[in-house]
Structures are given as C-alpha cells and as structure tokens.
Amino acid sequence: MTRLSLLGIPNDDNSSFLQGASEAPSLIRRALHSDAYSAWSETGIDLLAAGRLTDHGDIRFDDASDPWTLIEQRVADAMASGDPLICLGGDHAITYPILRAVRRRHARLTLLHIDAHPDIYHAYQDNPRSHASPFARIMEERLADRLIQVGLRTLNAENRAQIERFGVETVEAAHWRGDLRLDITTPVYLSLDLDGLDPAHAPGVSHREPGGPTLRQVIDLIQGIGQPIMAADIVEYNPRCDVSDMTALVAAKLLKEIGGMMVKNARKSAAAV
Template sequence: MTTPLTGTQDLAMVSISMLGIPHDGNSSFMKGAAEGPAHIRPELHSDAYSLWTETGTDLGQVGRLIDHGDIQFNDSLDHWEAIELGVGRVLDTGNPLICLGGDHAITHPIMRAVRKRHPKLTILHIDAHPDIYHSYQDNPRSHTSPFARIMEEGLADRLIQIGLRTINDHHRAQFDRFGVEYVEAGHCSRELELDLQTPVYLSMDIDALDPAFAPGVSHREPGGLSTRQVIDLIHRIDQPIVAADIVEYNPRCDISNMTALVATKLLKEIAGMMIKTHASAA
C-alpha cells in the first residue's frame, strides 16, 4: 500500500528539472541513443496520456516540471566537460534533476557534477548490464564502463545494481574491487529491501526491462524486469532522490513507440518520487 503524501505546503515547493543529453559517441555496438530525448518529450506532452503520477502529483501543474532543453555539443569543449558544466548549471537551481540520454557513458560526467553538491550519495543502478568494465574496446569512456570511472573517482559512497543478467568474471572482480552490491534479475521480488541510508542518484537503463516491454534498445537482453517491477522498485525508494538519468533508449530499434512510452512512464514516476521524498525530508 502506498503511503499518502502529507505536508502539501512542502510538496508545493518542489519542482523537477529535466535536461536532455543527446550523446551516444561511446556506444559500442549501435548508435541511436542520442535521439532519445527528442522522442521522449512528445510522449510526455501527448494529449493521449495524463501527466499525473501514481504517487498523486500532477506534473502538468505550472512550474512543476521545468525543461532546460538539451546540452549542445561541439568540438570547442570536451564533451565530458560540457556535460558536467551543463548539469551543474541546472543543479544550481536547487531542484532535483532528471537527465534524458543518451548512452550510459553520460552518467560519469553527470555524477561529477552531482557529487560536488552531495557529499553523501548512494547510486541505485537499474540495468541488464553492470557497465563496470575497466575499459571496453580500448575506450575507458565506453558506455560499458561508467561505473568503473565513477567508483575510481569516489563519486558515490555506495553502488547498488539491480536487474543484472550478463555478469562475467571481470565484472565479479570489479564488484569485489569496488564493494558493489548487486541483485540479479532472477532475484528481484516484491520483498527486496533497498536499505537506503543517504540521498540517492537513480540511474535507469531502459534495457533493464525485458525486451517484451521495451524493445527499443541497442542491447536486448531477454529475461528482464517488467515495467511494473521497475515502477515498484522506484516507489520503494525512501531517501531523497537528488538526480537521475534515463539512458540507452534507442528510437531506431523501437516498435510503435512502445519504449518511448515506457521511458516516459518511468520519467513521470521518478519525478513523482523525487517530489514525495523531498517533501518527506522537508
């Protein structure tokens, strides 16, 4: 049972920022994730759907969801620096932030900006893949490696990975090296306890879901989570969600915009829980 929101005055003070990061330059197999933000936004604002969240917030209320557009990339500035600076400017508004990717590599520079503003931080990472290779195809910025860079740089106190179903020996060595906590997809049940103790950064890779629910990804991995399972996980977060990303949606692989709609649904539920957890902490 969902606990009703209380403290409507505090609730009214919480706005959510949204920022597109259309970057897939470090995708190892297929490009297209950079097109994600441009396909999610129309679904978010479509008259076919409601902007209400399951936790009881109307994201269509004026000032509730603030879209800061997309980061623009050019050769005059390193792309990682551009992401860190762009994310930092939006975070300085004081609102929780949802970033729309883009491939998973962008989480590394996002976290550089987030960590500067949050000295205590747990990453909750929902994904089919650990994305913790030391390097992949000789690219340390690969979308398969962001969490190795994040943990090397001490950008989080704790990393919890949920939904994994591609673990190999190298991943296990990295888990040991960085003290990663993980729950494979086959062990994701309603009884799963997150035991969160600090503010949370939520990294949502769309390929955590089974391809039956979200076919629009570059690396389909059968045996994944249902949309309902992921929403239930998001709803069980009981610490303030300070920032999040939704990554690896590839419109080129989608079927009838199914995955765009799923990504939009998750965006709304993440935003709703950002509002709820910040209101509860106020």
Template sequence: MTFQAVSVLAIPLDFNSSHLTGSAAAPPVIQEVLHNGSANLSSECGVDIGKDTRLQDAGMLDWPDQASAFNCIEQRAAAIRHSGHKLLSLGGDHSITYPLIRGLQTNKNPLTILHFDAHPDLYDELLGNRHSHACPFARIMEEQLADRLIQVGIRTLNDHQRQQAERFGVEVHEMRHWKGVPALDIKGPVYISIDLDALDPAFAPGVSHHEPGGLAVRDILSILQQLDAPVIGADIVEYNPSRDINGMTAMVCAKLYKELAALLLRDCQKS
C-alpha cells in the same frame, strides 16, 4: 541542501555506444510521447507533473566537439545543482551518468546510486574506450563519487565485471536470483539511473542491446515507490527509437519520466 525545483535536461549523446548508435535521438521522442495525449501527466502517487511549476525544462545540451562533451555535461549538472535544482536527464547512452555524477558531486557528499540495468557497466575499458557506455560506474566508484552502488536487473556478469563489483563493493541483484522486488535499505540521498535494457525486451524492445530475462515495468515502479530516501537526481538512458515497435518503449520512458519527476519533486519546496 534545500531544493526549489527540478530541471529536465536532454543529453543527445551516443558516440560512446559499443554496438549500435541511435540513443542520441531519444530525448525529443520521449518528450513528444509524454505530451501526445495518449496518457495524462499524473504520476501514480497523484502528482500532476503538467501542473507543477517546479518541474522546469532545461533544454537540449550541446557541445562544440566530442572531446568537450563530458566537460559540458559536468558543468551543466553542477550549475543546476548550485542553482538549487534537482536534475532529471534524458539520454543518450549510459556514458553520460559519469559526468552527471561528477557535476552533482563537486563536494563528494554522501550518495547512494540505485542503478537499473541488464549490464553492470563496470568495465575498466571496452574496445579501448574508458568512457564507453559500458564503463561509467567503474569511473564513478574509482573516484569515490558514491558511497554505495546498488544494481538491479543484472544478467550479463562476466569474470572481469564480477571482479570489479567485488573491488568496489557493489551490491548486485542478479536476475538469476530474482524472487520478486527486494527490500532495499536506502537511508541517505540517492541518485537513480535507469537503463531501459534493465527491462525484458518484451516490455522495452527499443534498445540497442536485447537481453532476455529482464525486469517488468512494474518491478521498477515498485522499487521506486518504496523509496523513502531523498532523491537528488535521476537519468533515463539507452532508449533507441530506431529499434522501437509502435512506440512501446517510448511510452515506458514517459511512464518512468512521470514517476521519477514525482519522486524528485517530493521534497522540493512548495512554490
């Protein structure tokens, strides 16, 4: 499929959070910090996302009630894909990744998911909720919406999630084995999901779940910059502004936004 542009969609959903809510407030904060003049809009590869008209604002998604939220997310993601656009979404908690992938994968095309997180998010259910932010990748892999799931930054594997990872053939890069940026052999289309708590709290204090011993911002950037495969979509999730310190995490989100946008634009048609 040939893509013409990238749509940026804000998804203010956090009712599937298990510990603290607050990530629903993230999208406008990320956008505000991105444009506050503290830094320019150029990615490290030289793409100025402020001047590239192929990067388009798809607005803030809403829904009439919680029961219909996932369906609304899925339908919007599918509409964006069918219009020839790639998708960059701003959450929101991590539960949004499941309906986003459902919408993008209506034909179940070959897909690798590159997932940065402290948590595998492979629970079959958490606190009775199968759509918890701790469960999206169990749902995705159950429905065979991805051929390959690569997880980087993991440091909270328990027995259940380890069994789930084995069941679904997940490639888990645990922080206890970290020896620097791994060489990931990714060939086909890839979707990137970045949970801010993949980062050590020293770099991203504005998250609901502080998990010490995580990645540095440069670790994520280095992995993104070595990707040769086409990127068809991405999300940034679990930023909780109410937990941030001096906007530190918001600036990290803005940095990741620029680098992901540049990756997504890389193989879009020139306007």
C-alpha cells in the same frame, strides 16, 4: 511547490554496438507531453502542472568542446537552483560526467543503478569512456558512497572481479523476487538503463537482454525508495530499435514515476525538519 528540472543529453559517442540513443530526448519529451496520456504519476503528482517542471532543453555538442566537460558544466548549471534533476540520455556513458557535478552538491550519496549490464569494465574495447565502463570511472573517483546494481543478467569474469574490487552490491535478475526493498539511508542518485527491463516491455534498446524485470517491478522499486532522490538519468533508449514508440512511452512513464517520488520524498524530508 516542489519543482523539478529536466535536461536532455543527446550523446551516444561511446556506444559500442549501435548508434541512435542521441535521438532519444526529444521523443521522450513528446510522449510526456502527448495529449494521449496523463502527466500524473501514480503517487499523485502532475509533472506538467504550472511551475512544476523546468526544462533546460538539450545540451548542444560541437567539435570545439570536450563533451564530458560540457555535460558536467550543464548539469551543474541545471542543479544550481537546488531542484532535483532528471537527465534524458543518450547512452550510459553520460552518467559519469553527470555524477561528477552531482557529487559536488552531496557529501553522502547512494547510487542505485537498474540495468541488464553492470557497465563496469575497466575500458571496454580499449575505450575508458565506453558506455560499458562508466561505473568503473565513478567508483574510481568515489563519486558515490554505495553502488547498488539491480537487474543484472550478463555478468562475466571481468565484471565480477570489478564488482568485488569496488564493493558493489548487486541484485541479479535471477534473484529478484516479489517486493524488492532496498535499505538506503542517504540521498539517492538513480541511473536507469532501459535495457534493464525485459525487452518485452522496452524493445527500443541497442542491447536487448531477455529475462529481465517487468515494468511493474521497476516502478515498484522506484516507489519504494524512502530517501530523497536528488538526481536521475534515463538512458539507452534507441528509437531506431523501437516498436510503435513503445519504449518512448515506457521512458516517459518512468520519468513521471521518478519525478513523482522526487516530489514525494522532498515533501517528507521537509516535514521531518
């Protein structure tokens, strides 16, 4: 059985507008384990089957440790088994220290980023650790060979300059048509910001941006990934902004579909060896 790992990263220290994303991991878990919903992915994987999912719990942050160092260490520990890992944020700033640990295990890596915002400011509000800046840090350190950003709809002059500087590939929401398929030839890290979806589908975020893709479009994109998904994060769920726990359910649904594709593609890779 292909196994999966889960790790909660309840940190929103670098959110620029509203706090609350640190409260997300336990609520996403609650939706995943709820008897009201199936734990099966559309690809036929039961995420809660015995032995399938190892939950490493939540990172516990304190004033004595640098949060970035702690995240990197705990992610490395969770990945030591070799099982694909899904991290539950937290704000999008956590993606940078996660990638530092993931990159050490993968010499080739494509970073697929679904978001309304490129989060590539050099140092948003003079904070280089801002949740609006992780992809600048990631690309500066070359933690991915390719960065593909999908769903963008807030690009300004600085964003576009940074995208050009780092050679980022983009699919803006205005150009997302029909059955989007990406040509990816390496293992994948998937970073999924819930505000990448249209807020009609995921209202529980701090930065709602109308005009985004549907949940179906995002699921179809994930299910179209043909390479192994080695790790992923689901970030920026803010329960304080949610409506009837709708976004928690959406996050749990996406967790199941990401996990399902991790298992499916791992099996395909094993069969090809």
